Amino acid sequence: MSRLKLVFVLTVALFSSAKAQRVQLDSLILTLNSTDNDSLRVMLLNEIAFNNININPIAAKDDVLIAYNAAKEINFLKGTARSLAVMGGVYWGFGNYEQALSHYLDALKEYQKLDDLKGRSDCLNNIGEVYKKLGEYQNSLDYLKHALSLKEKLYGVGGSPLSNSNLGELYTLMGQYESAEENYKIAIEGAKKLNDQRVLAYAYDGLGLIHFKQNNYSRAITYFELAVDARLKSEDVRGLSYVYTNLGRTYMALNQLDSSKLYFKRGLKSAESASASDVKINVLKYLSEVDSLNGDYAKAYFHYKKHAQLKDSVFNLDKSAQLARIQTEYETEILQKDNEAKQADVKQKNTMIIAVIMLLILTIALANAFYNQRTVQKQANKSLQSKSEQIARQADELQKQSVKLQQMNDNLESSNQNLEEKIRQRTEQLREQNKILSDYAFFHAHELRAPVANILGLIELLKHSELPKKDLDIVTHLYTSTTELDKVIKNITTQVSGNGDIKALD
Numbered sequence: 194m195s196r197l198k199l200v201f202v203l204t205v206a207l208f209s210s211a212k213a214q215r216v217q218l219d220s221l222i223l224t225l226n227s228t229d230n231d232s233l234r235v236m237l238l239n240e241i242a243f244n245n246i247n248i249n250p251i252a253a254k255d256d257v258l259i260a261y262n263a264a265k266e267i268n269f270l271k272g273t274a275r276s277l278a279v280m281g282g283v284y285w286g287f288g289n290y291e292q293a294l295s296h297y298l299d300a301l302k303e304y305q306k307l308d309d310l311k312g313r314s315d316c317l318n319n320i321g322e323v324y325k326k327l328g329e330y331q332n333s334l335d336y337l338k339h340a341l342s343l344k345e346k347l348y349g350v351g352g353s354p355l356s357n358s359n360l361g362e363l364y365t366l367m368g369q370y371e372s373a374e375e376n377y378k379i380a381i382e383g384a385k386k387l388n389d390q391r392v393l394a395y396a397y398d399g400l401g402l403i404h405f406k407q408n409n410y411s412r413a414i415t416y417f418e419l420a421v422d423a424r425l426k427s428e429d430v431r432g433l434s435y436v437y438t439n440l441g442r443t444y445m446a447l448n449q450l451d452s453s454k455l456y457f458k459r460g461l462k463s464a465e466s467a468s469a470s471d472v473k474i475n476v477l478k479y480l481s482e483v484d485s486l487n488g489d490y491a492k493a494y495f496h497y498k499k500h501a502q503l504k505d506s507v508f509n510l511d512k513s514a515q516l517a518r519i520q521t522e523y524e525t526e527i528l529q530k531d532n533e534a535k536q537a538d539v540k541q542k543n544t545m546i547i548a549v550i551m552l553l554i555l556t557i558a559l560a561n562a563f564y565n566q567r568t569v570q571k572q573a574n575k576s577l578q579s580k581s582e583q584i585a586r587q588a589d590e591l592q593k594q595s596v597k598l599q600q601m602n603d604n605l606e607s608s609n610q611n612l613e614e615k616i617r618q619r620t621e622q623l624r625e626q627n628k629i630l631s632d633y634a635f636f637h638a639h640e641l642r643a644p645v646a647n648i649l650g651l652i653e654l655l656k657h658s659e660l661p662k663k664d665l666d667i668v669t670h671l672y673t674s675t676t677e678l679d680k681v682i683k684n685i686t687t688q689v690s691g692n693g694d695i696k697a698l699d
């Protein structure tokens with residue numbers, strides 16, 4: 194009776210939520226039909242497709258392809274990026290993780306070109322979710338942590354409830370239940386503030402799985418039922434298939450096989466409605482196990498066969514090879530840009546490291562320059578020492594020459610003193626001789642002058658006397674000779690009276 198009541202409540206809730214979802218979609222479609230703005234039409238088509246992912250994935254795929262082609266035609270980069278991201282979600286819903294990863298990576302490249310922090314963080318989160326599905330938990334952890342760091346830049350400490358919920362699921366898969374529970378509780382707290390039923394469903398489902406793994410089945414059922422309620426409110430048909438499957442597993446663990454099979458069938462129906470092939474694979478396997486436990490081996494074989502066929506169609510070797518090829522193709526470029534994004538987050542630290550390195554290089558350069566300078570200085574000192582020794586030798590030689598010159602100078606000075614004395618004595622002798630000569634000349638000049646004057650007087654008397662002509666000629670010659678003698682005496686007197694030196698006679 195209680196099970197029928199729960200089914201009735203879930204059915205009513207499902208119809209109510211579907212009605213609300215229909216209203217939202219109708220509003221988007223009405224706005225789309227009333228606008229001629231190409232960019233706005235692209236964004237509206239993307240949102241219509243996104244809202245249809247878990248309700249009508251086929252319609253979602255058609256709408257997003259139209260949006261993508263229109264965005265490319267008008268070169269609307271933001272619209273193109275959003276279309277690629279929504280297309281990744283569509284393929285995720287189909288369980289085609291190969292195509293989901295490819296489109297998420299393409300969307301990430303576009304958002305990096307636009308420097309759109311939110312778009313990048315959403316894509317990084319979705320890529321981490323794809324790696325989680327593929328069992329590559331370390332890659333998943335790297336992308337999810339990077340996404341959370343960008344979310345914290347956008348929304349502050351704690352980041353996004355969805356990012357914390359995704360990390361909680363990953364830690365659960367890795368067996369780190371304490372870390373998982375911590376992230377789920379952070380997600381629930383944030384989701385309640387935002388009234389985000391979708392994230393609440395993820396977190397409740399995750400906490401239910403933790404208690405399921407710890408064999409605390411009653412607590413697991415409580416959280417799973419909370420997750421069902423949140424899935425219905427968020428109109429997440431695909432999510433419902435997960436929760437129903439988890440409830441089926443829990444009741445199977447409690448050996449309540451009828452309840453288990455009921456939830457598995459509901460999970461299968463929801464998975465088919467959402468075209469969730471990956472969920473269908475697991476549900477068919479669990480139905481086979483329940484049928485086997487009930488002893489209905491025909492149905493067990495039927496469900497297992499369908500499980501194997503679907504698994505082969507979804508996860509064949511060609512798709513694995515193609516997935517590896519896509520991962521290889523994008524690995525270098527995306528990881529490089531991912532590293533650039535991480536480097537932007539630690540730019541300050543890198544700047545400090547570079548500064549320290551530059552300082553170290555400068556120190557080494559200075560030390561090297563100092564060493565080279567010391568080497569050059571040593572060589573210069575050695576050369577200077579050699580020059581100094583050479584100069585010292587030359588100085589000694591000059592000193593010796595100086596001594597010799599000093600001796601010669603002393604000798605010369607002594608000789609000069611002797612010479613001066615000799616010159617002085619000679620000069621004195623010459624002066625005395627000149628004085629004697631001057632006195633002698635002066636004396637004789639004056640003494641001779643008187644007789645000559647007398648002779649000239651007598652000759653004048655004779656010239657006026659009456660003498661014979663012959664005698665008169667003699668007197669004339671005598672006068673001439675006496676006159677010349679008088680001139681000589683006058684000349685001597687003149688020179689002696691001038692400077693006391695005897696000069697040559699004119």
